[in-house]
Amino acid sequence: MAISFLKRGEKKQKQSASARKWAISLTLIALAIWAFFTYFFDKTPDAVQSWFQVWLPPSTINESLVWVICALGLNIVVGYAGLLDLGFVAFWAFGGYTAGWFMSGFFHQVNIHFGSMSAKVIPGIHLSFWLVMIIAALIAGFFGIIIGAPTLRLKSDYLALVTLGFGEIIPQVFTNGENIGGFNLSNGTKGISPIDAIGVFGKRLGPFDLGWKFLIYFFLAACMVFVSLRIRGGRLGRAWLAIREDELAASMMGVPLMRTKLTAYAVGAFSGGIGGAVYATHVNGIFAERFNFSISIILLAMVVLGGMGNVWGVIIGALLMAWINATGLPAIGDTFNNTFHTAINFPSYNFLLFGGILVLMMLFKRDGILPEARLKMISHENDDEAANTGGH
């Protein structure tokens, strides 16, 4: 005990050094990707370009950043506070529709322009991308508190069911929201498209400025990483971890359970809102069909596979799964078919392969790709005991 107390300060230093290492490396990689796709990609030979189109298209890189932002949000709820959330897609939808409302010609009855790059003559609400980010995060955060409020007294499975319900209700509201007492909230299944272009420093980012969009999305993801890490080390973060590990003990130690859980929902939803708005600008539209239950599940799988509670693990999990979903499986399938002259329809086995990967991970690496140190210790607590008794 005494030894561990002595080492604590040293350990903390080590941890922050490791975080800095990760942050610097990821930033360097991001800058390299940005420079490559913005300046050099067009000049590379055709074969290089087509290789990237097959295996790592720039739009997939951008899309996976959307998943990263959302997964980081879910990581706060599931990974930090230990609250199982099966309805995270609802916050994604809120963020997306906020961008749809405030960055398009959808509300054609009015003509409001503020800091937007769209032509002044187009009616609708056209706000600056950055302002919309903040609004989306606040709206989603607000609904995070609304969902949190009735679930305060619930624990584990019951809580998961309520979030599941919320995740089902919100997309339904958007799907059927074409005529709410005569008001068109969401344009129903027709969705809202197109969304205004992003403006940075007076430059309007068109559909082919993927490198610049990447940089913006990376910046937002980096903000979420910063927020996650800073909160985790603080009073609130430690309260979340305490609740995760033992709710009863945490409340005995004076952690206000309700307020702490609510904040977890709010911060997680905040991130989901940003992710949703980024998603809307990435696909240039928002459609209710997208927001189904399986999105919540994939997000949860990203967090669990990557390593619950470990920001870097979750990032890797999200990047990996987003890549497999968007590019990896079809590309591997095509290569396989071309090499062995088969005609196996790989996309139709997507779910089988996905499921298989999940089962294998749980069998052989159930703490995730990069497990969080604390959780690893807890989950291997019994292993050690078993090993010890075996040794005696």
Add this chain to the structure above:
Amino acid sequence: MTKLNRFVSVVAAAGLAATALVAGTITSADAATKTLVISSDLPLQGSSFDSNDSTNKAIELYLKSIKYKAGKYTVSFKKYDDATAAAGSWDAAKCAANAQAHVANKNEVAVMGTYNSGCAKIIVPVLNQDPKGPMLMVSDANTNPGLTKAWNPGEPDVYYPNGVRNYARVCTTDDNQGSAAAQFAKSIGIKKVYVLNDTQTYGQGVAQAFTTEAKKLGLTVLSSGVAGDGWDAKQSDYTALFTKIKALEPEMVYIGGIFDNNGGQLVKDKVNVLGDNTAVKMMGPDGFTGYPDLNKMPEAQGMYLTFAGLSTDLLLANDPKGAGASFVKNYKKAYGKDPVGSYPLYGVAAVQVILAAIAKSDGTRKGVNNAVFSGSGISIPAKQSVLGKELKISTLSGDTLAKDITVEVIKNNDETTLKAWTVK
């Protein structure tokens, strides 16, 4: 900091390795001769897989039969999937990624697709802004009117930021189908109708078109709202809905929507409350066609249906020796079964439009698109068209000029073709 250095150097090494890997593939790709690529962009996962897979197969078969030639150009075919495992159906993010891929694939000149109108709304604006384009897209199945004509506020111009059109389709739109149904209703002496919709894009589209046309023709529309009353697919019983309708004494109920949205229960409750389909007629759009389950229901007997285009049956019956009939025969010979649904033939028709445009062009994206939207445009003569009659694309809107609708009636547990209907 030494650890950091090591990490960075590992990353750098990985990057170098990737570059080396890339370099290895260069020579093999350059050796290939340049051919123009046409692609299909369809959801190949989820419930629409069978139909779209059949479309891809039909296109491959057709291209083989013409020896991959379009005028003086050789073409090759590339399939894109716009569905993902995560979404389980078409995925907006995948559509956005595909749009980028179409533009980035240098030899690609035109796209056949998409299946879902929502996906087209994402892809078309990107192809439109292609610096070497605009790039042409021809759809076999998008029936949402807003893509080509004034429908919702801002449409269709929002999809063409360049101001030039680059999207065409070979199927008719929802509004034509609704109009044809209303015209047909008047022709059989209906005076009072009640309109229902399934609250989805497609269902509302046809129901709205039906309502508008019915009012124009002087029929009394008893339902309120531009697209009539919505029915909730998740409801287990519609007795209350039809009891309300019964008091208004309609002579026909029009149900705009798809059978999958609890259409069976709806049809059952309609007959239970309003009587069978001879007393009060019932009519639906092509969202109710192609379902053996519906055809076998006693309550569905006598129900009228429309199909946006000519059904494969009608096509074969009209012209048993035509290009369409022989193509269906060849398809069966090659794959051992009939094409699934009626869309595969429309997929081939869309490819015919693309090939004709390539033949007329200078082989560039811009040229191919111009061939469709300028000058005399594209028309496929009746003799070659797999749809059995001349296929002409409007140079202004990109819509097909043929407004053929098939009116069918369910009789003896089967969909039977009543007549072909041309929208006035």
